[in-house]
Amino acid sequence: MASLKFLGRIIVAWVAALCVLVVVWSGTGWNRGEFPWIFTLAWFVGLLVALARGVTHLYRVRVIAGRVDAETVSNRQRRRVEVPYLADEAFAIVDEVIRELPNVHDVSGTRGGLQLRAIIRQQASDQPRRRARPQWQASLDRHTKISATITPTDGSSSVMFVCEPDSGAWTDWFNPDGGASLECVETLVRATTQRLSERRNRERADVRQTAMEKELTAAQLGLLQAQVEPHFLYNTLASAQELVRTDPARADRMLGHLIDYLRRSLPRTDGSLSTLGEELERSTAWLEIMRLRMGDRLTVHTDVPADALKVPMPSMMLQTLVENAIKHGLEPKPGGGGIWIRAGVDGSGLSLTVADDGMGFRSDGAGTGIGLKNLRERLRLMYGSAAAFSIGNNFPHGVAATITLPVTGVVEHA
Incomplete structure (x- = not known):
């Protein structure tokens, strides 16, 4: 049902756009003849491309999230991750995670404001093994904006990741992002969770090492005292x-x-x-x-x-x-x-x-x-x-x- 609603929304948006175009055409001085067939053809091709991208979007969403619903099909994704560290340490972890993303550009942040921003550029040149796509198809690609906001709490921090296309929200009705925002935000969550797990493992290993060193020191002191x-x-x-x-x-x-x-x-x-x-x-x-x-x-x-x-x-x-x-x-x-x-x-x-x-x-x-x-x-x-x-x-x-x-x-x- 969510898939049909998503595709139906695209069709409604393109039909509404055609109606607006016809009304605008009728209200101008160029309406001496019928509505130009070239516009109708362009509209029809655009609708087919949008539907094709919509199907691709639904497929990638199902592969990434395992489900298709109103939350996962959205072009604009938000996720919250709890980080058991103070704000400065959380900022450093998030900064490392964002900089390790593929095709990431323009990473900027304000440590005082506890915010980070970046852009994921979808470019054909980033995939050299694939055949170059037509310019009109490449122009439909939408870069993904990333923003991360760290909120300090009592002894820990909360990180809000937001991934969305770099165009206005109204374009979501006409041009789905192919699941790029969902993939990006899920990658950020997984990478942050993995980084936290690695750090906790290191801390536990350090604690065990420190305990072993203390036990060894105590044993050495006992031996020296006995001597x-x-x-x-x-x-x-x-x-x-x-x-x-x-x-x-x-x-x-x-x-x-x-x-x-x-x-x-x-x-x-x-x-x-x-x-x-x-x-x-x-x-x-x-x-x-x-x-x-x-x-x-x-x-x-x-x-x-x-x-x-x-x-x-x-x-x-x-x-x-x-x-x-x-x-x-x-x-x-x-x-x-x-x-x-x-x-x-x-x-x-x-x-x-x-x-x-x-x-x-x-x-x-x-x-x-x-x-x-x-x-x-x-x-x-x-x-x-x-x-x-x-x-x-x-x-x-x-x-x-x-x-x-x-x-x-x-x-x-x-």
Whole structure:
């Protein structure tokens, strides 16, 4: 029924045009004879061409839409697409979709006005494999105008596509566009939907990749944390066993400090950061054990302001630097020496330095184990480029190692 109405509308329009032409002819001074047959022939040929294009239009509409009704047979098509992005992103997506259409020309848009316009030019030269059509037939082709308007909503956008011939609406009665507007608007909807689907797939893939990277980072941090073990444990227990026989009181103090150290070394089950104050208490307990073992050969100097004690930092990092200074700097040195723990907080973050006046950098490669390597890797995984670690000579003797951390805690990085 819709097809018959569409073809009937074309016939009515051409008959009405003939009647108007006859009336105009009769009202002029040229009506000395009958209505010229050449006009009648031209009218008849035009009607046949219009009906042929109407049949082609109906065929293409049925192929494209799968149905023929008042909505699909119209020469002027409108479609609305919901885009789950803000207006700027929606504008960029629509602009890419329109520019990828075949035979598109004169693409223009105003990002501030959230509008885009373009023209699809139907030209025989765009189809080189087809035989060139007659000029009169090519003149019947109507270019298709495209307009897209983006309307921002709450956290998303709505895009209205409008495709229509570039001639006046009155010409729709005489010259169907062959389904060009319907094909164009359906292509825009499909292309936009596909682009949105691809973007959502990429976003889901990025989320999965980020989750995998976080899991890998957590696993790496867990492995590195597990490797930061108190290597002195067996030596301390052996020393305590020896002192039990020779100096029970001293052995008791050593075991007390060992218990305090181990209690402070329990891993955090929630994965949260420690604080400089907590790490300093842990290292102090460890240094008390070392003072019982080394005696007067070890002196400890601490200079940490109160405002730095609550600054978050990863656990065991201070302990790593302290152990490294004792093991590789002071224990091998005849007569021992001193260790300094200094900290400061300013606008750039926390600066923590552990220095000693021991043996310094040794030519035998001592001090190149996994401790400092793990420290650097943990800093990289947790802070990226926001943290720094440096180690160098201490004047006049020994080594100084410094960690610089942001005061905001762990930094999210790719």
